[in-house]
Amino acid sequence: MMQHPLWHLTLSRFREFYRMPEALFWAFVFPILLAVMLGLAFRNRPPQRVRVGVQAGAGADSLVAALRASADVTPVLLPAAEAQRELRAGRVVLVVVAGDPVAYRYDSTRTESRIARLATDEVLQRAFGRHDARAVVDQRVTEKGSRYIDFLIPGLIGMNLMGAGMWGVGFALVQNRTRKLIKRLVASPMRRWHYLASYLCVRFALVPVESGVIVGFGVWAFGVPVRGSLPALLAVAVLGSFCFSSLGLLVASRAQTVEAVAGLMNVVMLPMWFLSGVFFSAANFPDAMQPFIRALPLTALNDALRAMMIDGASLASQAGELAIVALWGAASFAVAVRIFRWL
Amino acid sequence: MIRCRGLVKRYKDVVAVAGLDLEVRGGECFGLLGPNGAGKTTTVEMLEGLLPPDAGEIEVLGLTWATHERELRRRLGVALQETRLSDKLSVRETIALFRGLYGGGRAVDEVLDVVQLREKQRAWVGKLSGGQRQRLAIACALVGAPDVLFLDEPTTGLDPQSRRQLWDVVTAFRAGGGTVVLTTHYMEEAERLCDRVAVIDHGRIIAQGAPQDLIASMGAEHVVEFTIDGERGAGKGTITADALSALPGVRGARLDGDRFELTVSEVHHALPALMAELERRRVVLSDLRTHHATLEDLFLNLTGRHLRDA
Numbered sequence: 271m272m273q274h275p276l277w278h279l280t281l282s283r284f285r286e287f288y289r290m291p292e293a294l295f296w297a298f299v300f301p302i303l304l305a306v307m308l309g310l311a312f313r314n315r316p317p318q319r320v321r322v323g324v325q326a327g328a329g330a331d332s333l334v335a336a337l338r339a340s341a342d343v344t345p346v347l348l349p350a351a352e353a354q355r356e357l358r359a360g361r362v363v364l365v366v367v368a369g370d371p372v373a374y375r376y377d378s379t380r381t382e383s384r385i386a387r388l389a390t391d392e393v394l395q396r397a398f399g400r401h402d403a404r405a406v407v408d409q410r411v412t413e414k415g416s417r418y419i420d421f422l423i424p425g426l427i428g429m430n431l432m433g434a435g436m437w438g439v440g441f442a443l444v445q446n447r448t449r450k451l452i453k454r455l456v457a458s459p460m461r462r463w464h465y466l467a468s469y470l471c472v473r474f475a476l477v478p479v480e481s482g483v484i485v486g487f488g489v490w491a492f493g494v495p496v497r498g499s500l501p502a503l504l505a506v507a508v509l510g511s512f513c514f515s516s517l518g519l520l521v522a523s524r525a526q527t528v529e530a531v532a533g534l535m536n537v538v539m540l541p542m543w544f545l546s547g548v549f550f551s552a553a554n555f556p557d558a559m560q561p562f563i564r565a566l567p568l569t570a571l572n573d574a575l576r577a578m579m580i581d582g583a584s585l586a587s588q589a590g591e592l593a594i595v596a597l598w599g600a601a602s603f604a605v606a607v608r609i610f611r612w613l
Numbered sequence: 614m615i616r617c618r619g620l621v622k623r624y625k626d627v628v629a630v631a632g633l634d635l636e637v638r639g640g641e642c643f644g645l646l647g648p649n650g651a652g653k654t655t656t657v658e659m660l661e662g663l664l665p666p667d668a669g670e671i672e673v674l675g676l677t678w679a680t681h682e683r684e685l686r687r688r689l690g691v692a693l694q695e696t697r698l699s700d701k702l703s704v705r706e707t708i709a710l711f712r713g714l715y716g717g718g719r720a721v722d723e724v725l726d727v728v729q730l731r732e733k734q735r736a737w738v739g740k741l742s743g744g745q746r747q748r749l750a751i752a753c754a755l756v757g758a759p760d761v762l763f764l765d766e767p768t769t770g771l772d773p774q775s776r777r778q779l780w781d782v783v784t785a786f787r788a789g790g791g792t793v794v795l796t797t798h799y800m801e802e803a804e805r806l807c808d809r810v811a812v813i814d815h816g817r818i819i820a821q822g823a824p825q826d827l828i829a830s831m832g833a834e835h836v837v838e839f840t841i842d843g844e845r846g847a848g849k850g851t852i853t854a855d856a857l858s859a860l861p862g863v864r865g866a867r868l869d870g871d872r873f874e875l876t877v878s879e880v881h882h883a884l885p886a887l888m889a890e891l892e893r894r895r896v897v898l899s900d901l902r903t904h905h906a907t908l909e910d911l912f913l914n915l916t917g918r919h920l921r922d923a
Binding site for chain 1: 661662686687696699701702706711713715716717737750757
């Protein structure tokens with residue numbers, strides 16, 4: 271093993287990598303920063319009160335008094351012109367105008383406004399005499415594994431595998447080609463696929479750390495459950511890294527400048543950021559798009575990671591998704607080796 | 614050992630190499646001498662299998678690139694015109710990497726000693742001077758214990774001391790039975806290192822042979838150069854190259870700007886005759902010098918241009 275050329279190439283790549291401070295930042299610090307920011311955004315907090323404007327005028331005071339009793343809204347008394355301005359700026363989501371009938375002024379396409387309307391109406395109707403027909407009780411879902419953060423963490427792992435694989439391989443390769451570092455190696459008896467494979471090997475070696483940082487932070491800060499087996503999850507992450515590193519090889523295979531490869535990478539990655547269920551479920555897109563979305567490697571990878579991590583699904587149960595990921599990787603690598611521009 | 618016939622390479626509408634025949638014998642040091650842009654690097658990179666020729670045949674060690682690329686790569690050591698190596702690896706790591714790619718070869722320590730980089734072995738490549746980088750490039754070419762060493766302008770831009778160190782490395786490699794192909798635009802380097810040279814201009818060979826034979830082929834061993842003082846002397850402007858070439862011992866004469874150059878077989882006859890002629894025509898010299906004929910003079914004789922500024 272020590273004498274194998276692939277070992278020498280991988281070792282050299284690895285040294286180049288860890289001797290570059292900016293590479294270390296992107297690989298290790300960036301995922302932590304991302305997770306910290308999400309932690310701030312999704313920290314546990316009580317349901318928020320929304321600001322509701324009450325237009326000043328006859329009868330306004332009694333509406334304000336009634337709304338003060340609500341746990342969901344904070345009423346503010348505003349002159350008509352100002353109420354209009356605040357509504358436009360989004361500082362209040364609903365304006366209540368006293369009178370008979372009472373008027374609700376709001377933008378019905380805004381979810382917040384619609385919720386505020388329901389809550390406000392509920393409070394006012396009750397204050398003015400409506401009685402509940404049935405007794406109800408709230409059961410708030412805080413069960414681990416079904417919160418938004420539990421949905422998000424596996425998606426972030428997938429997104430990070432994609433970004434790190436494509437940038438780490440594609441960008442570095444084009445940079446080394448434009449600096450003519452590859453030319454001297456081509457003049458040696460090196461097998462060319464060994465050279466490309468050494469980039470992948472370095473990525474594989476970094477996967478446990480890069481993905482581990484995100485999982486570890488999720489568990490530590492949010493108590494995100496890891497129900498599937500860790501070795502199986504790692505295997506899936508490495509497979510994902512193989513897929514996206516190979517895609518990185520492919521986009522780098524002909525690109526002559528780092529600008530060109532950066533553009534190509536964005537073209538490849540941008541649709542997947544939106545379509546592949548990183549921040550919200552891919553099921554939100556129209557049915558006609560679903561076959562296409564399902565065939566994307568990041569969708570398959572995210573689905574598999576999510577199923578295994580949150581639902582404790584087995585490796586075998588994700589065979590279909592994993593096959594899609596593996597196929598993308600193998601095809602990209604095979605094509606990249608064939609069309610790669612060496613000089 | 615190395616043979617090529619009818620080699621042609623075009624870049625868009627420029628013909629870089631225009632039908633070139635070469636034969637390099639085993640154990641010799643063969644030089645491609647020519648000005649910048651003559652086609653030396655293009656020729657060498659075709660021989661190294663890095664550049665496909667548009668026409669012609671290449672045979673190295675009796676093998677062709679199409680059929681035996683990997684075996685050839687294992688048996689050749691290559692230093693490119695500008696060998697770029699990773700800045701973030703140390704000297705030792707770089708040599709070890711190439712040794713690994715060759716699947717063995719000479720010991721890293723031995724090669725470090727040959728190129729005198731042992732005290733720099735832990736330094737990153739990015740921190741090396743130009744001369745140290747060139748020596749590292751040659752170390753990478755040597756570590757696979759090749760049969761043939763290709764060096765493309767190995768000493769361009771180096772100070773005299775680094776240049777001499779590189780010459781020693783080449784000499785040592787040949788002492789071990791290796792064959793060397795090098796390109797240079799320094800005639801001194803070619804005369805010093807090469808058993809045979811091919812003088813290249815505009816992608817063609819214009820002369821080929823041992824440096825001494827090529828110089829001798831001019832029929833003149835010395836060169837006399839002089840400049841006429843334009844201010845003083847009545848006879849300025851009356852003197853012509855034709856008149857000078859008729860003088861005893863002079864084989865040829867040419868005017869280069871305001872400077873005359875005579876190729877001379879017998880300085881002791883030519884010089885007195887020249888002085889007498891100048892005296893007779895009342896010409897005053899501002900400068901006169903003589904030197905042994907070199908490959909530079911050969912190139913000048915063949916092309917009318919200097920190697921360095923051609």
